[in-house]
C-alpha cells in the first residue's frame with residue numbers, strides 16, 4: 001500500500017451550536033456545547049486512514065487531556081501516531097460556532113502545533129523515505145512547512161499543500177508544491193485576484209500555475225471543485241447533500257482525494273472520490289466525528 005504522510009495540526013474543537021452566529025457586540029443563546037477532536041492535519045489524516053490509506057502523522061500535542069483525547073481518536077482511525085511528540089504546553093484548540101444552516105466560523109489557538117520545528121523534523125524525517133505524498137496545511141509554522149517541502153523534494157516525495165488558513169507562500173518554496181488545494185477565499189487571499197466568478201477563479205489559478213505549481217484544485221463548496229493543470233481547466237459539479245455542519249468538509253475532500261490519487265494519479269477519479277467523502281461529512285456534526293468510512297463512500301448514492 002502507498003505510504004501517505006500528513007504533517008500538520010492537532011486540535012480539540014470547542015463547538016457551540018446556535019441558531020445564528022452572533023454579530024459583533026451581540027449575545028445569543030446557544031443550543032449545545034461539545035468537545036470534538038479536530039485540527040486540519042488530524043482531520044485529513046483521519047479521513048485518509050478511515051478510507052483505508054496507510055497514513056503516518058507528524059505533529060505535536062500538549063501534555064493535557066485534550067491531547068490524549070485527540071490522539072485516542074486518531075489511533076482509533078488507524079493512523080500511525082508513533083512520531084507525534086508531546087510538549088509542555090497546551091494542545092491546539094479551535095473555537096467553532098455552527099449555525100442552523102451548518103455554516104461556521106473558527107478561531108484557533110496553535111498551542112503545541114506551533115512547536116513543530118527543525119530539530120523535531122530532523123528527528124522524524126526518515127518516515128518520508130519511500131512515501132508517495134506529503135500532505136500539509138497552514139496551521140503549523142511556515143518554517144516547518146518550508147523545511148518539509150525541501151526534504152520531500154530531496155526524497156522524491158510528492159507534496160500537497162492545503163493553504164488554510166491563507167497566508168503568503170514564500171517564493172523560495174512555491175515551486176516545491178506539486179498540488180495546492182485552497183478554497184476560493186484562500187485562493188483570493190494568496191493571489192490577490194477576486195474569485196467570485198468562474199473567470200476570476202481561472203485567473204487566480206493561472207497565477208499560481210505561472211509561479212510553478214502544476215496542479216491547482218480549488219474547493220468551492222456547493223459550487224463544486226475547479227481543477228487546473230497544464231492539460232485541463234475544468235469545473236466539477238458538487239453532489240447535492242443535506243448540510244448539518246460544514247466543519248472539515250475541505251479536510252474530508254483532501255483525505256478522499258489523496259487516497260485515490262496515490263493509487264493511480266488519476267485526478268478526475270480522485271476529485272470525485274474526495275467530493276463524495278465531503279458530501280457525506282457535511283451531513284454530520286463535527287470534524288473527526290463526521291468523516292465516513294470507505295464502505296460509506298463507496299456506497300454513496302447521488303442525492304444522499
Ligand code: RIB
Nearest residue numbers: 011038039040094248287
Ligand atoms: O478544517 C476544520 C478544522 O479547522 C477544525 O477541526 C478546527 O480544529 C480547525 O483547525
